[in-house]
Each structure stands twice: as structure tokens, then as C-alpha cells.
Amino acid sequence: MANDAQGTTPVLRLQNVAKTFFTPHGDVRAVEPLSLDIRQGEFISVIGPSGCGKSTLMNIVGGLIEDYEGSVEVDGVQVRGCHKEIGMVFQEESTFPWRTAIDNVAFPLEAAGMGREERVAKARELLHLVGLDGFENRFPSELSGGMRQRIAIARTLAFRPRILLMDEPFAALDEQTRLLLGDKVVQIQQELNQTTMLITHNIAEAVQLSDRVLIMTFRPGRIKRVVEIDLPRPRSSKMMGGERFGHYVAAIWDDLREEASKGLQELERLRS
Amino acid sequence: MASVAASGRPLLPPLVTRLLVIAAGVALWEGAARLGWINAFTAPAPSAIWSGFGKILSEGVLGYSMVVTFVTAFGAAACGSVVGIAIGYFLHIWKPAGAAYTAWVAAAASAPLVLLYPLFLVIIGRNMWTTLVMGAIGCIPPIALKTKEGLDGVRPVLLNVGRAFNLTSKQQFWMIMFPAALPSIFTGIRIGLLFAILNVIGIEFLISVGGLGQLIATLGDRFDYPQMYAGIFFVILVSVAFFWIIERLEQWLLSST
Ligand SMILES: Nc1ncnc2c1ncn2[C@@H]1O[C@H](COP(=O)(O)OP(=O)(O)OP(=O)(O)O)[C@@H](O)[C@H]1O
Numbered sequence: 001m002a003n004d005a006q007g008t009t010p011v012l013r014l015q016n017v018a019k020t021f022f023t024p025h026g027d028v029r030a031v032e033p034l035s036l037d038i039r040q041g042e043f044i045s046v047i048g049p050s051g052c053g054k055s056t057l058m059n060i061v062g063g064l065i066e067d068y069e070g071s072v073e074v075d076g077v078q079v080r081g082c083h084k085e086i087g088m089v090f091q092e093e094s095t096f097p098w099r100t101a102i103d104n105v106a107f108p109l110e111a112a113g114m115g116r117e118e119r120v121a122k123a124r125e126l127l128h129l130v131g132l133d134g135f136e137n138r139f140p141s142e143l144s145g146g147m148r149q150r151i152a153i154a155r156t157l158a159f160r161p162r163i164l165l166m167d168e169p170f171a172a173l174d175e176q177t178r179l180l181l182g183d184k185v186v187q188i189q190q191e192l193n194q195t196t197m198l199i200t201h202n203i204a205e206a207v208q209l210s211d212r213v214l215i216m217t218f219r220p221g222r223i224k225r226v227v228e229i230d231l232p233r234p235r236s237s238k239m240m241g242g243e244r245f246g247h248y249v250a251a252i253w254d255d256l257r258e259e260a261s262k263g264l265q266e267l268e269r270l271r272s
Numbered sequence: 273m274a275s276v277a278a279s280g281r282p283l284l285p286p287l288v289t290r291l292l293v294i295a296a297g298v299a300l301w302e303g304a305a306r307l308g309w310i311n312a313f314t315a316p317a318p319s320a321i322w323s324g325f326g327k328i329l330s331e332g333v334l335g336y337s338m339v340v341t342f343v344t345a346f347g348a349a350a351c352g353s354v355v356g357i358a359i360g361y362f363l364h365i366w367k368p369a370g371a372a373y374t375a376w377v378a379a380a381a382s383a384p385l386v387l388l389y390p391l392f393l394v395i396i397g398r399n400m401w402t403t404l405v406m407g408a409i410g411c412i413p414p415i416a417l418k419t420k421e422g423l424d425g426v427r428p429v430l431l432n433v434g435r436a437f438n439l440t441s442k443q444q445f446w447m448i449m450f451p452a453a454l455p456s457i458f459t460g461i462r463i464g465l466l467f468a469i470l471n472v473i474g475i476e477f478l479i480s481v482g483g484l485g486q487l488i489a490t491l492g493d494r495f496d497y498p499q500m501y502a503g504i505f506f507v508i509l510v511s512v513a514f515f516w517i518i519e520r521l522e523q524w525l526l527s528s529t
Pocket residue numbers: 021022023028029030049050051052053054055056057091219
């Protein structure tokens with residue numbers, strides 16, 4: 001399999017990946033056996049109702065959860081634990097409060113032993129990319145939630161991971177910044193031929209950015225459907241107003257509505 | 273840096289109020305002593321204490337005693353910090369030990385450890401080292417507790433960031449856990465320093481070895497109460513100044529890391 005021509009061995013292969021959390025209040029089946037191949041350079045979005053196991057899935061692929069069922073392969077080699085070519089952006093606030101914006105972004109470079117001048121120059125470029133020029137020496141506590149999230153994104157990009165996992169990185173941003181930043185992330189992704197898995201709640205964002213959209217069911221998370229987004233790149237804002245774009249959004253919403261209402265029903269059941 | 277100016281301005285009125293309250297207290301005391309309402313021998317008037325202060329200053333022992341006390345206390349706090357941080361780290365990483373002994377360390381933090389001094393008097397002898405060791409022992413428990421608390425409280429997502437960047441365990445500690453726990457460790461060191469000073473002056477007083485504690489003890493033995501009170505007030509004033517400096521130092525260190 002490893003001898004296949006380049007491009008046929010998936011960069012990421014998940015086989016029957018499943019996870020149960022054992023808690024004092026009972027077991028929670030977060031992810032049902034799930035299999036998926038992701039090609040080199042592919043941009044894949046995972047969308048699904050809250051609590052369906054998206055973050056759990058990302059933590060398994062990123063190696064932060066090690067006791068799961070099934071297997072994860074990178075370039076055809078089974079891995080457990082963190083892989084040096086996988087970069088992650090987390091859903092929670094994850095900037096270091098004791099470091100300035102620029103030192104946050106330079107963090108992975110510093111850990112890799114890069115000299116001060118070089119890493120500061122690189123970090124400055126990335127801060128520019130996420131639109132934070134002039135905020136280099138601010139501490140996270142002096143910045144807004146959206147700005148902090150952009151620092152976290154820039155910090156992971158500084159690491160230049162070949163595989164990028166992002167857990168709702170744009171959730172704290174306003175619509176305009178979200179669109180601009182989404183474009184930039186795709187631009188870098190295309191330049192580096194990066195393989196990307198994006199977790200999101202936003203259907204339009206998933207369609208705008210992805211080659212494939214994976215729709216997950218309500219808990220326990222299973223793949224409900226995989227939608228190929230057959231739109232040319234780069235995707236212009238004109239295209240996003242177009243008929244085909246709207247068609248994709250509507251189709252995904254149809255699938256998602258069913259799952260989301262299951263989630264709501266359960267919420268109401270818990271409440272009564 | 274407009275925020276400094278903005279937060280600095282309202283400081284003045286409270287400060288004035290504080291000084292006025294102190295001045296009123298001193299005036300009341302002076303009046304009471306002069307009118308004979310209180311015994312001027314055991315509680316001399318502030319004016320008498322003031323002249324007593326002049327006397328100890330002119331004898332030239334005050335400055336020297338102060339240096340001895342604070343060098344000892346600082347040395348004790350430095351030694352205590354190293355040991356305390358190590359114990360706190362140990363209680364953090366070794367969960368069973370943490371669960372078993374944290375309550376004991378907390379108990380030790382509130383116990384009057386000064387009373388252990390006869391033991392060290394026997395082991396070490398009647399010299400400065402006993403004072404130093406007693407000071408160090410006093411500051412270990414709060415520093416260990418606060419270190420453990422700080423390390424336990426590091427947000428898991430920050431540790432995950434480090435893992436995702438493939439940090440070595442050494443980097444994970446020095447680049448994430450330690451700076452994240454630093455504010456808590458500093459609080460521990462500040463409390464520890466307080467305990468160290470209390471212990472050092474207490475032991476100096478008890479075993480009459482060096483420093484302000486011994487000075488106060490000697491003056492008391494001479495029934496020179498104005499001078500003794502002058503010494504006591506001096507210790508209080510110096511301690512207040514000392515903690516003010518420590519606080520500033522802490523703020524400066526935290527904002528520059
Ligand atoms: N460490 C854990 N211990 C126990 N249960 C957990 C743990 N982490 C997640 N879960 C449970 O697993 C399920 C999936 O959680 P997960 O965080 O993966 O959802 P999600 O799809 O990312 O949700 P959201 O969109 O709200 O972020 C939830 O029911 C959650 O309660």
C-alpha cells in the first residue's frame with residue numbers, strides 16, 4: 001500500500017475509530033465506529049450538533065486521547081499519541097496569558113530552538129496574516145476573544161503542520177472576519193498543500209472552505225453523510241451567492257435539521 | 273500606560289486618611305501618657321519613644337541589627353523557596369502523596385513551628401544557623417502548598433497545546449506549567465517570607481543571637497522601654513516597607529515574564 005503512487009495512500013486513515021468515556025455518572029458513548037480516508041491536500045469539514053463527539057474525534061486524531069477503539073494511520077503508519085506533523089487549534093481559549101501576542105505565536109518556533117530574531121520575524125508575518133499588526137506586544141488579557149483566537153490560529157500555523165486540525169476556530173469571530181480569515185487559511189492550505197480537518201457549526205463556512213463536508217449524527221457520533229463540494233477554487237464571494245452554493249447549504253441543512261432537532265428533544269426531555 | 277496614571281490617582285485620598293488616623297492615634301496616646309491615664313513607665317509616650325529611637329540610632333546598633341535580620345530572613349526564604357517549590361512539585365506529580373500529605377502540609381503551615389527551636393538549638397547550636405534554619409522551616413509549608421495549588425490549576429487545554437507541539441517533558445514544565453503556576457507560587461513566597469521574618473525575629477529574641485530580635489530583648493532586659501518600643505516600631509515599619517517592595521517586585525516580575 002505504501003508503494004502506491006503518491007496521492008493514493010491517504011494522509012489520514014481512520015478505521016473503526018470509537019470512544020466511550022467512563023464517568024462516575026455512567027458511560028458516555030461519544031463516537032461510534034467511524035472510518036474515513038483523507039487525501040493529501042484535502043480540506044474536510046466536520047459538522048454536527050453540539051455534543052455529537054466532534055472535539056472527541058479531533059482529540060483522537062491529534063493524539064491527545066490515546067485510549068480509543070480502532071486505529072488512526074498517518075501516511076499508512078499506525079500512530080498513537082501526538083504526531084509531529086499534526087497541528088491543532090483548540091475550541092477553548094488556549095493562548096498563554098503570560099506571553100505577548102508575538103511571543104505566543106513564536107512559541108512553537110522557540111520550542112523548536114529557533115533563534116529570537118528569526119522567530120520574531122516569522123511571528124510578525126503571521127500576526128499580519130491574521131490581521132493583528134500593531135498588537136504584537138499586547139498580552140491576551142488586553143485583547144478580545146476573537147483576537148485571542150486569531151493568535152491561537154497563527155501560533156499553530158507558525159508550526160507549519162502538514163496536517164491541520166481546527167476545532168471551531170472561527171466561532172468567536174464576527175461574520176466579516178470569519179470570511180476573511182477563512183479565505184486566508186485556505187490560501188495557506190493550498191500553498192503548503194496542507195491536509196485540513198475543520199470542525200464547525202457553520203454550514204456556509206463548511207461549504208465555502210471544504211472539498212468534502214462530513215455530517216455527523218447526534219450522539220453517539222456516526223457519519224450520517226459525506227457531501228462532496230464540487231465548486232472551483234478560489235471561491236469568490238460571487239459564487240457564494242450563487243445557486244449551486246445555496247443548493248449545497250440547503251442539502252446539508254436538511255440532513256442536519258433532523259439531528260439538531262434530536263438534540264433539542266433530548267434537551268427538553270432532560271429539562272422536564 | 274494611561275492605566276497606571278488612572279489607577280494611581282485615587283490612591284491619594286485613602287493614603288491621606290490612613291495617615292490621619294495614625295496621627296490621631298499617636299496624639300491620643302501622647303495625651304493619655306502625659307495626663308497620667310496610662311502608666312508612662314510600661315507604655316511611654318510617643319515623644320519618649322521618639323527620643324529613644326534617637327538614642328538607639330546614635331548607638332549605631334540599629335542599622336547593623338536590621339541588616340543581620342533581613343539578610344537572615346532573605347537567606348531563609350531563598351532556601352525555603354527551593355525546598356518548598358520542590359515539595360509542591362512532588363505533591364503535584366505524585367497524586368497519592370498529594371492526596372495523603374497536602375492536608376498535613378496545610379496543618380504545618382498554620383502550626384507555630386517556632387516552638388521547634390530547642391531541637392535545632394541542640395542540633396546546630398546557639399548561632400545564626402539555627403535562626404536561618406528556623407526561618408526556612410517556617411516558609412516551606414505555605415510555598416509548598418501554593419506551588420501545588422498553582423500546578424494543579426494549570427488549564428488542561430494549555431497542556432494540550434504543549435503536547436500538540438510535541439514539547440519534551442522538560443519544555444512542558446518550564447515553558448507551560450511553571451509560568452502558568454507562577455502567580456500562585458509568588459503568593460506562596462510572599463506568605464513564606466512573612467513567616468520567615470516572624471520566625472527569624474522570634475528566634476533572635478528567644479536565643480539572643482544577632483539582629484533586631486536580640487536588640488529588642490536586650491533593651492527589654494535593661495528596662496529601657498522607650499528604646500524597646502522604638503525598636504519594635506522600627507521593626508514594624510521596616511516590615512511594612514519590605515512587603516511593599518516585595519509586592520512591587522512581584523508585579524514587575526510577572527509583567528516581564
Ligand atoms: N473528558 C470527558 N469525560 C466524559 N465525557 C466527555 C468528555 N469529553 C467529552 N465527553 C462527552 O462526550 C460527548 C461528545 O463531546 P464533544 O466535546 O466531543 O462534543 P462536540 O461535538 O465537540 O460538541 P460541541 O459542538 O458543543 O463542542 C459529550 O456528550 C460529552 O459530554
